[in-house]
Amino acid sequence: MLRPTPEKTKSTKVPFKYRLVKAVDVAGLNFLTPVVRLCFGEEPRKQLKDIGLYIVIPIVAMLFGVLAWFAVSEMVVTKSGKLPNPTETLSAAGSIWDFHFRENDKLSAFEMTxxxxxxxxxxxxxxxxxxxxxxxxxxxxxxxxxxxxxxxxxxxxxxxxxxxxxxxxxxxxxxxxxxxxxxxxxxxxxxxxxxxxxxxxxxxxxxxxxxxxxxxxxxxxxxxxxxxxxxxxxxxxxxxxxxxxxAEERQYLGKMKDQLTKANRDLKVTGALEKLDLDMASFFDAEPSKMYAAASKVVKAESRIAKLKLSEYAKPSTLPFQIKRSVLCVFVGFFIGTVIAIPLGVMCGLSKTFMAAMTPIVALFKPVSPIVWLPVCLIISSAMIPDPDKHFLTQWMWSLPILGKYQINPAFLASACTVALCSLWATMTNTALGVASVDEDHLNVARVLRLGFWDRLFKIVLPSALPLVFAGLRISLGVGWMVLIAAELLSSSEGIGKYVWDQFNNGGSRSFANMVVVVFVVGIIGLILDRMMVVFQRLVSFDDSPTAV
Amino acid sequence: MSVTVLKRTFSIALMVATCVCLSTASQAQDKQLLDLEKDSLKFGFIKLTDCAPIVIAKEKGFFEAEGLQVDVIAQPNWKTLLDNVITGELDGAHMLSGQPIAATIGFGTKAHVITAFTMDLNGNGITVSNAIWETMQENDPALQSETPPHPITAASLKPIVDEKLDGGEKLQMGMVFPVSTHNYELRYWLAASDIHPGMYTKSDIGGRTDAQVELSVTPPPMMPATLEAGNIQGYCVGEPWNQAAVAKGIGVPVTTNFDIWKNNPEKVFGVTKDWSDENPNTHLAVIKALILAGKWLDATDESGKLTNREEAARILSRSDYVGADFDVIKNSMTGFFYFQKSDKREMPDFNVFFKHHCTYPWYSDGVWFLTQMRRWGQITEPKPASWYDEMAKEVYKPEIYLKAARMLVEEGLLAEDDIPWDTDGYKEPTSEFIDGLTYDGKKPLDYLKAHKIGNKE
Structure with missing residues (x-):
């Protein structure tokens, strides 16, 4: 959608209205533009029409969708149960949250004092x-x-x-x-x-x-x-x-009671300290012949207390954690893909010979499905990190402050590499196209100014290729997100994909609804990722350029 | 001396002060806590009710009482589970009895995997699709009843197999893994009625050479869906996936492995030898907790009713554990089994977690699996009887089990006669098989010779 940009013709001081419109536009929320304009009283009729078109109609369509869903769910009856309707899905989402909060409660109960x-x-x-x-x-x-x-x-x-x-x-x-x-x-x-x-x-x-x-x-x-x-x-x-x-609530409360009493860390430490005192006392009392045994008992008790103090409740992963891990994984894969794709793309764009050399390789690997890449990546990454519990790479990653809790392991890396391998092509081809289509005049100017290769690359070529590069990145991230869910499902790397697979395997009466919840979770996150890339793309695009979607 | 006295009075005062809130915690303090090499562990499991000892040890605090924090993580299939244990991604797992043996002798992925704990006895069933069941009923009038007499042999399946073969087709059945109990049980059941389930050879690792019925691998939770989709006409799998077929009305369990071999070993707790050597005390602590979990699961009141199974079923039905509906899990866990919706039978020994000295890692169990691997050609060369004994001793580690059990007895948590202290690791010969053959773990070659179908030496 191309929109006229009247603000450019105005004086240097841009009025607040236009800045707001611009901000809304850059944020990729251009369906809100008519609302903003209406608030400033600009052409109310046209704005109302736009609001109807861009806000009311989508909402009505959504409502229709929900109604259709209600109707369809009555008709689709399988042996694993009926297709869950919106209310059932909502209550399933509620119970997924409950599970999450209950596990958090258990964790905090473990640490309470x-x-x-x-x-x-x-x-x-x-x-x-x-x-x-x-x-x-x-x-x-x-x-x-x-x-x-x-x-x-x-x-x-x-x-x-x-x-x-x-x-x-x-x-x-x-x-x-x-x-x-x-x-x-x-x-x-x-x-x-x-x-x-x-x-x-x-x-x-x-x-x-x-x-x-x-x-x-x-x-x-x-x-x-x-x-x-x-x-x-x-x-x-x-x-x-x-x-x-x-029954589930009782189960949860029973476990809570344990966490607050016999399993509580603080109580366990107190108990151990008390025992240490006894050991200490018997050490002081010990005859020389028994001194060694008593002393080593004390030392053992001390080291156990040190371990106890650091012990943590083994919390099962809940959906919110899995979502965060999936998002992290897609960004790791996306990052790896980008690091490979952009330099290659730039080279392809700069040199026709290189492009000719790369074309068959790109054409060969581009259509390979993630399902094929994943086992290959999985074998390679597990071979590279043979004993993840002790390997220096995983040890280092687990000790990182924020990343540490996501337990990056070979399965995670394999999923990320699969994402990279499937998503880098869009970025690469777009970068090549962007670099190849730099305005000849700009390059001539660079020649006149006798700019060196690097100056030409960073001052002329890349800036003008940037909108297309970002368009490619946007496609890549979208592809990566789709690929990731499948990759996690197969590699059983903790994440949304594994959650879906576990639910499918459960085959309980609630599993179907849980899977439908995940459909929405995946959709919403995909949407957010896409909007995010749109914002970046807008920030680097010039108005009226073909990529300013 | 005065220092000591002071210390003592201080500690007594401290005891009194903390005693009130420690009433439950102090129990655990009487235990002799081991010097753990590793205190946070990851165990894998497959969504089957017989993962119960691991789940219960975590949820009922038996692991915590040993000072362990354990993550229990669902695995998508047996292959991934084994690979994750071998690569060290998991510390240990709920395994098929055949898995540690096959890994150790090098059938499939080679790695030295050991077990010091048998998780349960029995617990599998063979289910056929509704259509096959109807034809079986037509073939054998005795089955035409709401409650047909048991055990049901594959004799009434034979005409169906023959008819299919005449039409150039083979009946397709599912099992969960090439070295699973299910594979051997399904083969045993078929072969006992003269149906050839196919041989493994050096070039045919799918085990279909000469097969009259073709067996293929499907992960347990996928069984009902695969049956419903028509890819297979029957399967052998653990609970709750037979009861799920009944609940969904897509198939009929015809027999359980209790009928095929009464009180047969099922799952074990497997770790790699390297892991066990590096973490001997942790391994002991884990085995201690698992023994107690098994005991908790098999606890009964005076009338012999299993008291804790309903709670166990409730825990297992959580979606991060088995996740099937409580009602479905409850059936077999509380000692019942639905053969059809109208045919509910009492099967108190459907799952055994502690009785009959079940948790002990018997060499004779290992030898039985080795004989089956040889019978169906997974072991390609004939072996002497001594080899069977040696291999079983490589994998089954009763010394670790007995050490852990001794500690529990000293802590007063286990009775002296719960454990077979003086056994040589071989169970008494038994002939409680569906075909009435006698199995003596000390004479594996005689047992091989006794079968009609399969390798005889």
Whole structure:
């Protein structure tokens, strides 16, 4: 979309309005431009029309989408459950958050000390006491609901079952009758009457055929009965859901109680210190012959306390952590890709010979799918880092302040390299194109000024190629994000991809909804990444240039 | 002396002061804590209910009581799990019994992997698709009932296999890994009814030479989906994936491995030999925690009802562990098994985590797996009987197990008779197989000879 840029023609002091419009535009939020303009009272009719077009219509479309989703989810019924509708998806997202917060609670409980711990323990215990009768009640409810559901299912199929029974007896008696008739008829067939015998065999064939037909009919009916009786019972499902919720909360509180008492770090340290005092005392008391043993006991206890103080709760990775790790991974891959792609692209753009040399290589590797790259990368990266627990590279990366907690391991590196290999092509070709299409006049000026190679590269070529380079980077990041999810799924590198795979493997009643949640998470993050690149692209683009999308 | 007295009074005062809040914590302090080489560990598992000892040891605090912080991480398939243990990405894992043996003898990835803990007995089932089940029922009128008599052999499957072969097709069935218990059990079940499941040869590592039924590898959690998609007509897998087939109405479990071989060994806890040598005390602490977890899982009240299994099923149903629905996991974990929706049977020994001295790493179990590897050609050359014994002793490490158990007995957490202290590592000969053959771990070659199908020496 090209937009007229009136601000350029104005005086040097740009009014606030235009600066705001420009900022909105650069931020890639140009759907907000008509709102800004409307606020300043500029051509209200046109602005309202634009608002309708760029804001209202998308919102209406979204609403339609949600409604369609509701409708479709009723229709798509699989053996793993119904396609989750928006409300179910929302509640699944809620439970994913709950899980995250609960794990964080356990972590903080592990580290709590003193009065704070006592207070928390008291609140946990009181809630636990509250839950006991609730749980009993819901268990009974579920049992009762189960019985009712059974009854409802029998009722649902009663008519069909009756029909089935009736049909079965009818068909059975019919076939028996026919059999009797046929047997009786055999008496009347003369020994040497070939035609009659052939007719008889035809009769028997017809009889068998009608038997098969009857069987098929019965089978059809039976499978109908089965589907009907297998229908999910909503009331029972609701009761079970509630039961699960309560049971999970109790499980969580039970673990919290442990974390605040016997598993609590501070308490463990206190206990160990106390034991150290005893050991110390017995060391002071020890006779010379036992002194060594007592002393080494003390030293051991000391080192254990030092370890205890540093111990951390082994928290399972939750979706927010996995999201952060995936984003980190895509940027690592994107960075590797860019570092390779831009220099190669520049060289391709500068030299026709180099371009000719590179073309077959690019053409060969560009279409290779991430699924092929990943195992190759995985084998190489695990071979390079044989024992990740002790290797200097991983040790160094794990000791870094912020990166450390993401546990960069071979699987992570393999995913990142796959991202790099799949995404660098867009940047490379765009860079080459950008560099090759630098205005001839600019280069002539450089020649007149007798600029050296590096000056020409950094002052003329790269700045004018930059918009296209960034357009390439934007495509690369988009491709990388798509590739990453697949790569993580295969390499089981902790991240969104692994989360999806785990959910698919779970096959529980909630897994389907969790996967749909991830669809949105991936979409939203992809959108944010894309917008981010748009902003960069705008910042380096000149107005009216073809890349100012 | 006065210093000592002072120290003592001080420490007593400190004890009294902290005693109140330490009532639960002090229990753990009586334990003899080991000098751990490594205190934060990563263990891998596959989403199956028999990963329970590891999950329970973490969630019920048995690891923490030993001073360990353990990350329990789901793995996508057995191959990745084993590779991650070998590369050191994981410290240890829930493994198929055949995996440490195969890795050590070099079938597949070669690495010296050992085990000092058997995680459970039984726990697998063979499921066939609804269509196959209906034809099996037609072939054998005895099966035409809501509650057919057990054990069901593959005899009624034989006509289906033959009919397919006549049509130029082979029945396809799924198992989880070439050296898995499931592969050997499925083969055992088929071969016991004269159906040839195919041989492994030097050039055929898919194990399909001469096969009448072709077996292929599918990761456990994918089994129901693969069956539903029609790529396979039946499979052998651990729980909850047989009950999942019943719950989704896509297949019928025909038999469990309890019927194929009563109280057969299933999963082990595997680590590399290097890891164990470098972290001997950590390994001991892990085994201690796992033994206690097994004991917790098999705890019963006076009437013999398993008391902790429902809670275990609740924990396992968490989405970062097994993740299947509680109701599905609960069936087998609490001692029931649905063969069809209308056929619920009591199977108190469907999963055994502690009874029958199950956690002990028996040499005879290792030898059985070696005989099966030889029977189906995964071991390409005939071996002398002594080789079987040597190899089993390379992999199974009862000395570590007994050391850990001794410590638990001293701490008062385990009874003396929970552990078979004086065994030579070989179980009594047993003939509780579906085909009635006798297996004596000390005579592997006689056992090989007794089978009709497969290598005989």
């Amino acid at each position: 003193g009065a704070q711990r006592d207070a928390r323990l008291a609140s946990v215990e009181s809630r636990l006491a509250e839950l006991v009768p609730l749980e009993e009640k819901i268990n009974q409810e579920v049992a009762a609901e189960g019985k009712l559901a059974q009854e409802r299912a029998t009722q649902r199929v009663a008519a069909l079952q009756k029909k089935y029974d009736k049909l079965k007896t009818k068909l059975d008696s019919e076939s028996k009758e026919r059999e009797q008739v046929l047997k009786a008829k055999s008496e009347s067939v003369a020994q040497d009457d070939m035609a009659a015998k052939k007719a008889y065999i035809a009769d028997v064939r017809a009889h068998r055929k009608s038997l098969e037909v009857a069987k098929d009919e019965l089978r059809d009916l039976k499978s109908k009965i089965k589907t009907l009786s297998d229908l999910k019972d909503d009331q029972l499902a609701a009761a079970v859901r509630k039961q699960t919720q309560i």
